[in-house]
């Protein structure tokens with residue numbers, strides 16, 4: 010098995026606070042890893058450190074064999090780290106398919122010509138991703154007409170067509186209905202094997218549905234790692250979550 014992401018003792022200090030403190034983690038190629046932890050545990054900051062948004066003060070990050078520690082964000086993105094942000098960056102006036110045409114095409118000249126010059130293979134891939142994200146039925150609708158959930162799936166689809174080596178998802182079900190959350194879990198599960206994913210998620214129903222290995226962060230450190238049963242029965246995790254009514258009950 011190939012290790013897609015190696016995090017070796019990464020850390021960063023903000024004034025008066027060590028937000029991420031010597032975190033180490035290995036994620037295998039094709040793995041779906043869930044990152045869990047109470048508010049302020051350092052999950053988003055860890056993603057910022059991986060994607061280059063925040064510069065680390067200690068430790069190293071490798072994407073496969075390439076060290077990407079503290080590279081500029083655009084360079085890390087180009088190396089194959091794709092990140093989905095909360096705020097949608099879809100082109101509202103374009104169709105769903107139009108958005109995927111743009112996203113799947115790295116050549117700005119082709120971007121300008123929208124659709125022209127998109128190879129048959131790329132078209133097939135776009136159709137595949139439309140199916141995978143449940144958007145095939147709305148492929149020809151304007152992005153502006155999509156529901157909140159569908160817009161998030163389009164964002165995800167735009168990320169997937171770029172075939173990143175690692176996908177970072179920070180709370181992808183935020184603001185979603187229960188049905189949308191369930192569907193998102195289905196979509197993410199469908200990516201397993203093909204894509205390597207690190208997902209921060211609070212919704213325990215979602216976590217139970219998709220989780221293989223879970224990493225729990227607490228106060229900037231890795232507190233525990235294991236499958237859902239091991240995590241729910243872990244004494245340290247239970248102690249850390251006591252203030253928020255236990256891990257299995259409510260969102261952290």
Ligand SMILES: Nc1ncnc2c1ncn2[C@@H]1O[C@H](COP(=O)(O)OP(=O)(O)O)[C@@H](O)[C@H]1O
Pocket residue numbers: 023024026028046047048049050051052053054055
């Ligand atoms: N740019 C920043 N400057 C100062 N403090 C920050 C900054 N970003 C995050 N923090 C702090 O770092 C801690 C971890 O935050 P964050 O990574 O957002 O946690 P999580 O995503 O797990 O909720 C929090 O205490 C937060 O207030």
Ligand SMILES: [Mg+2]
Pocket residue numbers: 052053054
């Ligand atoms: Mg966060």
